[in-house]
Amino acid sequence: MIQPETAHTATRRRFAGAQGVLGVALLAASSLLVHGYHLGQEDGAIYLPDIKNNLDPALFPYDSAFFLAQTRWMLFDRLVAASARLTRAPLDYTVFLWHLFTVFLVLLACRELARRCFSHPTAQWAAVLTVWAALLLPVAGTQLDLTERYLHPRDLATAAVLFAFVAVLDRRLTALVWLAFAAVVHPTMAFFGAFHLLFQSPGAGKLARFAVAGFLVLSLLGLAALPGLGAAPNEAWREVLASRPYLFPLRWHWYEWLGVIAPLLLLRWFALLAQRGTKPPAGAGSISPAVERICRRAVVAALVATAVAIVISIVPQLESLVTIEPMRALHFVYVLLVFFAGGLLGEHILLRRPLRWLLFLAPVCMAFFLTNWLTCRSSPLVEWPGRIPRNAWVDAFDWIRRNTPRDALCALDPRYLLRPGEDAHGFRGFAERSMLAEWVKDRSVAALEPGLAYQWRQEVRDRENWQSFGGEDFRRLRRRYGVTWVVVERSAQTGLSCPYANDAVMVCRVE
Numbered sequence: 001m002i003q004p005e006t007a008h009t010a011t012r013r014r015f016a017g018a019q020g021v022l023g024v025a026l027l028a029a030s031s032l033l034v035h036g037y038h039l040g041q042e043d044g045a046i047y048l049p050d051i052k053n054n055l056d057p058a059l060f061p062y063d064s065a066f067f068l069a070q071t072r073w074m075l076f077d078r079l080v081a082a083s084a085r086l087t088r089a090p091l092d093y094t095v096f097l098w099h100l101f102t103v104f105l106v107l108l109a110c111r112e113l114a115r116r117c118f119s120h121p122t123a124q125w126a127a128v129l130t131v132w133a134a135l136l137l138p139v140a141g142t143q144l145d146l147t148e149r150y151l152h153p154r155d156l157a158t159a160a161v162l163f164a165f166v167a168v169l170d171r172r173l174t175a176l177v178w179l180a181f182a183a184v185v186h187p188t189m190a191f192f193g194a195f196h197l198l199f200q201s202p203g204a205g206k207l208a209r210f211a212v213a214g215f216l217v218l219s220l221l222g223l224a225a226l227p228g229l230g231a232a233p234n235e236a237w238r239e240v241l242a243s244r245p246y247l248f249p250l251r252w253h254w255y256e257w258l259g260v261i262a263p264l265l266l267l268r269w270f271a272l273l274a275q276r277g278t279k280p281p282a283g284a285g286s287i288s289p290a291v292e293r294i295c296r297r298a299v300v301a302a303l304v305a306t307a308v309a310i311v312i313s314i315v316p317q318l319e320s321l322v323t324i325e326p327m328r329a330l331h332f333v334y335v336l337l338v339f340f341a342g343g344l345l346g347e348h349i350l351l352r353r354p355l356r357w358l359l360f361l362a363p364v365c366m367a368f369f370l371t372n373w374l375t376c377r378s379s380p381l382v383e384w385p386g387r388i389p390r391n392a393w394v395d396a397f398d399w400i401r402r403n404t405p406r407d408a409l410c411a412l413d414p415r416y417l418l419r420p421g422e423d424a425h426g427f428r429g430f431a432e433r434s435m436l437a438e439w440v441k442d443r444s445v446a447a448l449e450p451g452l453a454y455q456w457r458q459e460v461r462d463r464e465n466w467q468s469f470g471g472e473d474f475r476r477l478r479r480r481y482g483v484t485w486v487v488v489e490r491s492a493q494t495g496l497s498c499p500y501a502n503d504a505v506m507v508c509r510v511e
Contacts, residue, residue: 020111021108023125024104024107024108024111024128025104027107027128027129027132028100028101028103028104028107029100031103031132031135032100032381032382033381033382034133034135034365034368034369034372035135035136035149035368035369035372036149036372036376036381036382036383037096037099037149037150037382037383037384038149038150038376038379038383038389038423038425039092039095039096039150039383039385039389039425039429040150040425040426040429040430041149041150041376041423041424041425041426042148042150042417042424042426042441043148043150043152043441044150044151044152044426044429045417045424045425045426045427045428045429045440045441046066046067046070046071046426046441046444046445047067047071047076047077047151047152047153048095048426048428048429049064049067049426049428049429049432050067050068050071050077051077051080051081051084051091051095052091052429052432053067053068053077054077054078054081055081055084055085055091058406059406059432060428060432060433060434061407061434062409062434062482063428063434063435063436063437064434065449065452065455066437066442066445066446066452066456067428067445069445069446069448069449069452070444070445070448073187074153074184074185074186074187075184075185076153076156076184076185076186079185080094080095080098080151083098090385090386092385092386093385093386095151095385096151096384096385098151099150099151102147102151102152102155102156102159103135103147103155105156105159105160105163106131106135106147106155106158106159106162107128107131107132108159109159109162109163109165109166110127110128110131110162110339111124111128112162112163112166113127113162113165113166113169113339114127114128114339114343116166116169116170116288116290117287117288117290117291117294117340117343118287118288118291118343118346118347119287119288120346120347122346122347122350122351122352123287123343123344123346123347124343124346125346126342126343126345126346126347126350126357127339127340127342127343127346128342129342129357129361130338130339130341130342130343130345130364131146131335131338131339131342133361133364133365133368134146134338134364134368135147135368136148136149136368136371136372137334137338137368138259139259139328139330139331139334140252140256140257140259140260140263140327140330140334141246141249141252141253141256141257141259141260141327142246142325142327142328142330142331143246144328144331146158146331146334146335146338149372153185153186153189154186154189156182156185156186157182157185157186157189157190157193158189158331158335160178160179160181160182160185160190160193161178161179161182161189161190161192161193161196161197161332162335163178164176164178164179164182164193164197165193165196165197165200168197168200168201169200169290175197179193179194179197188324188325188328189331191324192305192328192329192331192332193332195301195305195329196298196301196329196332199297199298199300199301199304200293200294200297200298200301233319233320233450234450234453234454236446236450236453236454236456236457237446237447237450237453238319239453239457240443240446240447240453240456240457241319241322241323241447243443244443244444244447246327247313247322247323247325247447248313248322249306249309249310249313249327250310250313250314260302260306260327260330263302263330263333263334263337264299264302264303264333266337266341267295267296267298267299267333267336267337267340268295268296268299270291270295270340270341270344271291271292271293271295271296271299272292273344274287274289274291274292274295275292287343287344287347291340291343294336294340295336295340298332298333298336299333301329301333302329302330302333305326305327305329305330306326306327306330308326309325309326309327312324312326323447323448345360375423376423376424377421377423378391378392378420378421378422378423379391379394379423379425388430389425391421391422391423391425392421392502392503392504392505393416393419393421393422393423393425393487393504393505394425394430395502396487396500396502396504396505396506396507397425397427397430397431397487398430398431399500399507400431400433400485400487400500400507401430401431401432401433403499403500404433404484404485405484406432406433407434408433408434408484408485409433409434409435409436409481409482409483409484409485410427410431410433410434410435410436410483410484410485410486410487411435411436411463411474411477411481411483411485411486411487412427412435412436412438412486412487413463413466413467413487413488413489414436414437414438414439414459414460414463414466415438415439415440416438416487417438417439417440417441418440419489421504424440426441427487433485436459436462436463436477436481436483437455437456437459437460438460439460442456443456443460459481462476462477462480462481463477467489467492469488469492469494470493470494470495471494471495471496474486474494474496474508474510475510477510478510478511483510484509484510485507485508485509485510486507486508486510487505487506487507487508488505488506488508489504489505489506490502490503490504490505490506492506494506494508496508496509496510496511497509497511
């Protein structure tokens with residue numbers, strides 16, 4: 001029979017849990033005000049057309065290889081597309097809600113991890129709030145952030161890996177379920193997650209350790225079986241890799257290496273603080289002994305991953321493994337770094353002093369807010385669903401969607417994603433039309449598929465000196481590839497009929 005006091009305690013715990021979930025939901029929603037939201041930006045130039053292609057396979061008849069080579073091994077696009085079909089909601093609303101849900105899951109997983117590492121609510125919420133404030137923190141020289149300002153399968157996989165981490169600490173085999181979910185969403189993130197959990201699992205029992213080790217081996221075999229990794233390297237593929245120096249850690253700048261060394265030193269310091277068992281100030285709680293183990297083992301895992309990355313990048317026989325990008329194992333290290341930094345600050349410094357919280361969080365939030373504003377100055381902070389982003393390039397892409405045949409093939413500046421005012425919005429996701437390969441994101445996909453590298457190189461080379469192209473150059477693209485429409489900057493002298501123009505660009509017909 002449950003005693004009244006025990007029942008009352010259980011009720012309080014359930015109420016506290018509900019409050020925690022509500023608090024995390026509010027943080028996820030408020031993240032838009034700090035970090036913004038941008039549809040189809042950066043890697044969204046790959047994933048948004050992939051989702052639309054799943055909904056309508058007739059789209060992108062000429063160039064779907066430039067996103068399918070990266071996404072065909074994921075169920076992410078099918079998951080988002082299925083939810084759009086089920087709810088019959090417009091896709092931009094579906095993608096927006098998935099983004100918010102993904103941020104919510106990342107923060108909720110941090111909340112669950114904080115409850116295992118810190119006994120006092122102040123430290124728990126400090127850990128979660130620090131991750132919330134630093135969601136866009138860059139990870140050394142890996143070209144990754146903790147999360148993205150748009151829907152990305154890596155963020156969903158990050159949440160799953162964190163939940164798997166919590167399950168390992170609880171000695172529960174549900175960790176494998178979370179890792180399996182991460183694997184179907186983003187296979188490489190699941191692999192790196194299993195890699196870290198293998199180092200973290202010795203205290204979780206033999207069964208959990210063997211299970212995680214088995215998952216890691218299966219993940220490695222799965223990655224090795226991908227056609228891109230099994231294909232023979234070629235000259236064009238090596239040219240693609242050479243244009244992406246972040247894949248080779250020995251080519252990193254000194255400050256990028258500082259982004260490797262400093263977090264490891266900080267985590268080691270956190271481990272020493274936890275090991276010494278420093279007595280917290282009055283009113284604070286206590287730190288779980290697991291904190292010392294987690295920090296120390298994360299450092300070891302990062303050192304092993306760095307050593308592997310260096311070996312892969314200098315041994316010619318291993319060059320096909322470069323695209324696994326072993327240095328991205330630092331992503332989980334950075335999540336732990338931010339998480340424990342916040343938790344320890346809450347435990348020993350912030351306490352229940354609102355002014356201290358304000359002095360800590362306000363500069364961090366302002367730094368990321370300003371970074372986002374400077375990065376996307378021609379777009380609103382939040383690109384709300386149901387409206388086209390206020391961006392001249394995106395306006396032109398939307399005009400193409402509404403006014404050109406579905407089988408149209410378009411051409412743009414190969415580096416259009418880097419042009420001032422474009423703000424890295426992907427053409428395919430908004431125009432829903434095929435285009436010749438571009439230099440930024442299609443290059444990343446070509447690195448995964450050596451057979452695709454030749455096509456990427458040729459299509460990019462045929463548009464060198466794009467800024468000086470004239471009518472005959474555009475007609476040459478039509479004769480060679482079948483290009484029927486081009487997007488050029490407003491100052492261009494094309495000699496073509498251009499039925500659409502705005503302050504930044506024109507859309508011209510190639511006849």
